[in-house]
Amino acid sequence: DAGITQSPRHKVTETGTPVTLRCHQTENHRYMYWYRQDPGHGLRLIHYSYGVKDTDKGEVSDGYSVSRSKTEDFLLTLESATSSQTSVYFCAISDPRGGGLAKNIQYFGAGTRLSVL
Amino acid sequence: DAKTTQPTSMDCAEGRAANLPCNHSTISGNEYVYWYRQIHSQGPQYIIHGLKNNETNEMASLIITEDRKSSTLILPHATLRDTAVYYCIVRGDTGTASKLTFGTGTRLQVTL
Numbered sequence: 001d002a003g004i005t006q007s008p009r010h011k012v013t014e015t016g017t018p019v020t021l022r023c024h025q026t027e028n029h030r031y032m033y034w035y036r037q038d039p040g041h042g043l044r045l046i047h048y049s050y051g052v053k054d055t056d057k058g059e060v061s062d063g064y065s066v067s068r069s070k071t072e073d074f075l076l077t078l079e080s081a082t083s084s085q086t087s088v089y090f091c092a093i094s095d096p097r098g099g100g101l102a103k104n105i106q107y108f109g110a111g112t113r114l115s116v117l
Numbered sequence: 118d119a120k121t122t123q124p125t126s127m128d129c130a131e132g133r134a135a136n137l138p139c140n141h142s143t144i145s146g147n148e149y150v151y152w153y154r155q156i157h158s159q160g161p162q163y164i165i166h167g168l169k170n171n172e173t174n175e176m177a178s179l180i181i182t183e184d185r186k187s188s189t190l191i192l193p194h195a196t197l198r199d200t201a202v203y204y205c206i207v208r209g210d211t212g213t214a215s216k217l218t219f220g221t222g223t224r225l226q227v228t229l
Contacts, residue, residue: 031215042204043161043219058216090160094215104151104208104215108160 004109023091032074139205
């Protein structure tokens with residue numbers, strides 16, 4: 001998984017509980033991404049980061065926040081989890097140092113399966 | 118980004134070539150075609166990308182038509198481990214990061 005570790009791998013929580021998912025990379029890649037995957041929807045981008053403390057919203061960012069205080073770590077927080085946030089969450093990384101198009105080659109973690117009851 | 122259209126599912130016998138088509142008729146001149154795949158319960162995996170020339174690597178070959186409106190990913194000798202969902206994505210060198218759009222892809226089933 002290209003030096004990407006997601007934690008936890010599985011989590012069950014209750015509605016209204018805050019949840020933080022962690023993505024840790026050892027590749028020193030500049031860009032990091034959080035996706036969610038639900039049946040029938042493919043992968044949808046939640047938030048992404050283009051550097052330390054630089055983040056932006058993806059297509060399904062409502063209810064989620066992110067932080068990146070170090071190059072290697074990208075945190076996804078559900079401030080108050082809802083059942084609609086039950087999903088599989090994937091972290092990805094990419095790097096522009098190989099040229100502009102290299103950033104389109106993303107490497108993915110193994111995923112976190114989150115259930116909100 | 119250009120929209121892509123892929124068949125929902127395909128079957129292939131083990132040892133045979135798997136040819137996965139993708140239509141991207143609205144592709145613009147500076148956009149590349151990327152292929153990823155996702156094996157069940159794993160994160161997506163990059164396979165190959167190209168602009169207009171055919172490309173080959175250790176995993177697959179990519180054939181892009183001369184008008185660039187469609188492409189075909191070829192797995193020359195499919196194995197059971199190639200059973201996965203394959204995503205065709207069109208993307209250029211725009212923006213500060215790569216916001217890839219994954220559709221629902223083609224589910225390839227390789228059988229004995």
